[in-house]
Structure formats: structure tokens, C-alpha cells
Amino acid sequence: xDPRPENVALLEKLVxxxxxxxxVTEEEIALRQSxxxxxxxxxxxxxxxxxxxxxxxxxxxxxxxTAAAEAMGVSMHGNPPLGVLEDTESVHHLxxxxxxxxxxxxxxxxxxxxxxSAAYRSRAVREPRAVLAEFGTVLPAGMQVRVVxxxxxxxxxxxxxxxxGTEGWTEEQLTALVSRDHLVGVSLPNAAQKVxxxx
Amino acid sequence: MSAAQFTxxxxxxxxxxxxxxxxxxxxxxxxxxxxxxGTVERMLGTFPNPEDIAFNRPAxxxxxxxxxxxxxxxxxxxxAGDTLLIELxxxxxxxx
Amino acid sequence: MDTQEIPPAQHDLxxxxxxxxxxxxxxxxxxxxxxxxxxxxxxxxxxxxxLLTTDEQRLNIESLPEADYFGLTYYEKWLRAITAVMxxxxxxxxxxxx
Numbered sequence: 479x480d481p482r483p484e485n486v487a488l489l490e491k492l493v494x495x496x497x498x499x500x501x502v503t504e505e506e507i508a509l510r511q512s513x514x515x516x517x518x519x520x521x522x523x524x525x526x527x528x529x530x531x532x533x534x535x536x537x538x539x540x541x542x543x544t545a546a547a548e549a550m551g552v553s554m555h556g557n558p559p560l561g562v563l564e565d566t567e568s569v570h571h572l573x574x575x576x577x578x579x580x581x582x583x584x585x586x587x588x589x590x591x592x593x594x595s596a597a598y599r600s601r602a603v604r605e606p607r608a609v610l611a612e613f614g615t616v617l618p619a620g621m622q623v624r625v626v627x628x629x630x631x632x633x634x635x636x637x638x639x640x641x642x643g644t645e646g647w648t649e650e651q652l653t654a655l656v657s658r659d660h661l662v663g664v665s666l667p668n669a670a671q672k673v674x675x676x677x
Numbered sequence: 678m679s680a681a682q683f684t685x686x687x688x689x690x691x692x693x694x695x696x697x698x699x700x701x702x703x704x705x706x707x708x709x710x711x712x713x714x715g716t717v718e719r720m721l722g723t724f725p726n727p728e729d730i731a732f733n734r735p736a737x738x739x740x741x742x743x744x745x746x747x748x749x750x751x752x753x754x755x756x757a758g759d760t761l762l763i764e765l766x767x768x769x770x771x772x773x
Numbered sequence: 774m775d776t777q778e779i780p781p782a783q784h785d786l787x788x789x790x791x792x793x794x795x796x797x798x799x800x801x802x803x804x805x806x807x808x809x810x811x812x813x814x815x816x817x818x819x820x821x822x823x824l825l826t827t828d829e830q831r832l833n834i835e836s837l838p839e840a841d842y843f844g845l846t847y848y849e850k851w852l853r854a855i856t857a858v859m860x861x862x863x864x865x866x867x868x869x870x871x
Contacts, residue, residue: 481808485849488870489812492856495869502818510821511814556821561721571762576707576787578831579847588813591803594847596786597795603709603761604752604788612797622758625748627787629705630741630764631724664799697782703832708781709788731832733862752788 513553517587520675521550522635523656525562525585527649530640539637540564547585557584561632563624563663565639570617572610572625572663573634574602580628582635586661593662603627613664626663636663643669681740681767687717688773689744691765703731706769710761714773715746721764740767783842784835809848816855825858833857 496502525546529536539546543560554560560582563571575581576599581589592598602609606623610616617623626634638660644652657673659665683689693712696702705727721743725736744765749755786792805813819825833854834842845853859865 479846480806481846481849481852485845485852486808488856489808489815489852491870492852492859492865493811493815495865496815496819496859498869499864501822501824501864502815506818506821507811507814510817511810514810514813514817556817558827559722577705577784578834588805591801591847592797592799595795595797595801596789596843597792598797599786600789600792601795601797603707603748604793605755606748606759607756609797613799622760623748623756624745624760624762626762627707628764629707630721630727630766632721632764659799695779698779701832701836703828703835704782707787708777708785712777727828727831730826731828733826733829 514583514588517552517584518675519586519656519658519661520653521547521552522582522586522658522661523653523673524649525550525635526637526656526661527652529637530644530652531649536637543635550585552585554584558631558633560585561634562637563626563634564637565663567639568620569622569624570638570663570666571634571636572602572606572623573628573636574599574625575628576600576603577627577629580633582633582661584633585635586658590658610664613659615665617666635661638663638667641667641669681720681742683717683720683740683742683767683770683772685717685719688714689717689742689770690714690773691744692769692771703728706765707763709751710744710746710763710765713746713751715744715763717770718743718745718762724766726766726768741765742767742770744770782835783839805848809846812848812852812855816851819855819859824862824864825855829858830854 529539539562543562544554547560548554579594603625606625654672655667660667691710691713721741723738724741726739729736742765746761748759748761834850
């Protein structure tokens with residue numbers, strides 16, 4: 479859906495007024511936009527793939543997601559702390575923000591529309607398995623769903639289980655298996671499915 | 678600021694309150710866990726109280742916990758064993 | 774318990790039965806348009822200036838009239854909230870925005 483013309487006009491009037499009072503400049507807006515545009519799920523994918531091959535990195539990532547993001551070249555200054563949720567053979571995490579749309583933007587970019595929708599925000603905590611099924615995801619028997627509602631200062635990212643059939647794969651090959659949806663927890667990576675990434 | 682009141686593994690109850698009915702508020706405790714019992718998973722750190730930040734007034738640092746709840750009892754549906762993990766501030770929790 | 778009989782605030786959407794039958798639409802990626810990206814960038818500039826916090830913005834989104842909360846696009850709601858905070862703080866006046 480497009481914004482209404484009066485709100486498109488409001489944005490420009492607000493920006494003009496703030497510029498006239500010396501509060502913002504066009505350069506600052508452009509800089510912040512370019513930083514936001516550069517963040518993308520490939521960074522999260524690399525963090526996950528490295529955790530699959532490097533136990534020390536894995537422990538660091540789980541202990542201090544913010545520092546791990548910094549180590550990946552993401553400036554976390556002014557950004558909320560990153561928490562990483564470790565999937566196990568018995569627990570699969572699904573991230574939602576029922577109250578608004580909290581999402582680890584600094585690390586993986588803009589959230590998709592569906593994540594911010596009333597349908598996802600209301601249904602993920604109430605019928606997580608039905609929501610997973612909409613993404614074609616069925617969990618193995620005996621695996622619990624743990625829905626993580628982002629209600630406060632942290633932003634959450636899932637560290638999924640390493641898929642079967644990837645023994646001996648390089649970090650680069652593993653990175654290619656991890657998508658944005660895997661980092662939110664609505665689907666699970668698998669060895670047969672490489673993620674196509676926009677340039 | 679005093680030491681964190683709750684420890685990992687401790688059973689807690691979320692206060693059964695709806696202060697937003699009294700006045701305009703900014704609360705980060707979802708309605709569906711108010712009055713519910715959960716288990717402290719861990720303490721996440723201390724952060725300034727968002728209820729104050731929203732109104733641009735001095736915000737005290739408060740302990741923030743990750744608290745685990747059984748999911749099926751919340752709406753009387755769902756799969757046994759499924760859980761909800763929610764960040765909750767200390768002042769919303771009491772000993773169970 | 775008594776409080777669960779009381780309807781929650783409009784933004785407190787967890788479990789809301791109104792959307793029970795609404796599909797999540799996994800294909801609805803909808804990356805932000807130019808308007809959305811600009812609103813987001815403005816938000817960050819103002820945050821870095823110390824003029825806007827995430828919680829002030831959230832409060833002003835939560836306070837939107839119901840028709841706007843559910844009818845405006847995501848970034849329109851952000852813009853309305855940012856505008857409200859800027860006016861409340863005197864960073865701009867309503868006359869500036871006519």
C-alpha cells in the first residue's frame with residue numbers, strides 16, 4: 479500500500495522545517511539511509527555459518543551478540559543489543575514483536591511486511607505451529623516451539639541447527655544455506671536449498 | 678541501584694494489573710502474561726525504564742529478565758511443551 | 774483472572790482473535806519504498822540528535838486513533854508519531870507543517 483499524498487507532503491514539510499531550524503541536514507538523512515540500506519541478512523547468515531564450524535565463535539555469539547555483530551563490521555553504536563537464540567534438538571525458537579515490530583535491523587536490515595503485520599504479531603504467540611505451516615515449516619516430532627516476544631531492549635536472532643548432510647562443507651557453502659526467514663525462525667535451513675540473494 | 682531480586686530458575690508471577698486503563702501509558706508487558714506464572718530463565722541486564730523514557734522523564738535503570746511460560750494454558754490451546762519467552766522488567770514480577 | 778476479561782490496548786496484539794483467520798502471507802516481503810526509507814532515516818538522525826527515543830515514538834504510535842493505527846501504512850504511522858514528538862518538544866510548530 480502506498481502512503482497517502484497528505485503524508486508524503488507532511489514528510490517533506492517536516493524535513494524542511496527541521497532543516498530551517500538547523501536540526502537536520504539532507505546529508506545526515508542520506509547517510510543514515512545508506513547505512514540502513516547496507517544492512518542485510520547475509521551478515522546474519524555469515525554469523526550463523528561461522529557458529530556452525532567454530533565452537534569458540536559460537537560461544538562468543540551466544541554470550542555477546544552485540545560484540546559479535548561489531549566483529550562482523552556492524553556498528554552497533556546507538557543500536558539495541560543483539561541476543562542470539564540457540565536452537566537445539568528439542569527447542570526451536572520463533573521471534574515476534576507482538577507490541578510493535580522490534581527486529582535486529584542493524585544486523586539484518588529492514589523487516590519484511592509480514593513480520594510487522596497484525597496477523598503475524600497476533601498469531602505467532604497463539605498458534606505458532608499454524609504460522610510455521612504457512613511458511614511450509616513442520617518441526618520434527620519431539621521439538622518444542624519457543625516463541626520469543628521481543629518486548630524490551632534486546633533484538634533477537636535465531637541460531638538454527640546446522641542442517642544434516644553438510645559434513646565437511648566450507649563456511650562459505652554453509653552461509654549460502656541461511657536466509658532471513660531462518661534468522662527469524664519461521665523456517666529451517668536445509669542442505670538442498672541455497673538462498674538467492676539480491677546483489 | 679539494588680541487586681537483582683530474582684534468580685534463574687525462580688518461579689515468578691507477573692502482576693495482574695492493567696494500569697493503562699487509568700491513564701495513557703507505555704507498557705512493555707503484554708496483556709496475555711499479566712497474572713501468569715513463569716520461570717526466570719536469566720537476567721538480561723539493567724536498562725532504563727521504557728515507561729518513563731516514553732514520557733521524556735528521568736528513567737531509573739531496572740533489572741530486565743527473560744521469563745519462560747508454558748504456552749498452551751495462555752489461551753487454552755496449543756501443543757504441550759511449547760513455551761513463550763518474554764523480556765520482563767523487575768517491577769512487573771513478584772515471587773510466586 | 775479478572776484482567777484477562779478486559780480488552781487490551783490496541784497495539785497489544787498477542788493472541789488477538791480479530792486476526793485469527795488472517796493469513797500471514799510469507800510472500801509479502803514489501804521492502805520499504807522511498808517514503809519509508811526516508812522516514813526511517815529521519816528517525817535515526819533525530820535519535821542521534823537526542824530529540825527522539827524509540828519509546829517516545831512507540832507511545833505516539835500506540836496513541837493513534839484506531840482507524841489510523843489499523844489503516845495507515847507502517848511508515849505513515851512512524852511519520853505521524855515522529856511529527857507528534859517534534860511538535861510536543863517545540864522542534865517544529867504546527868504552522869510549519871501547513
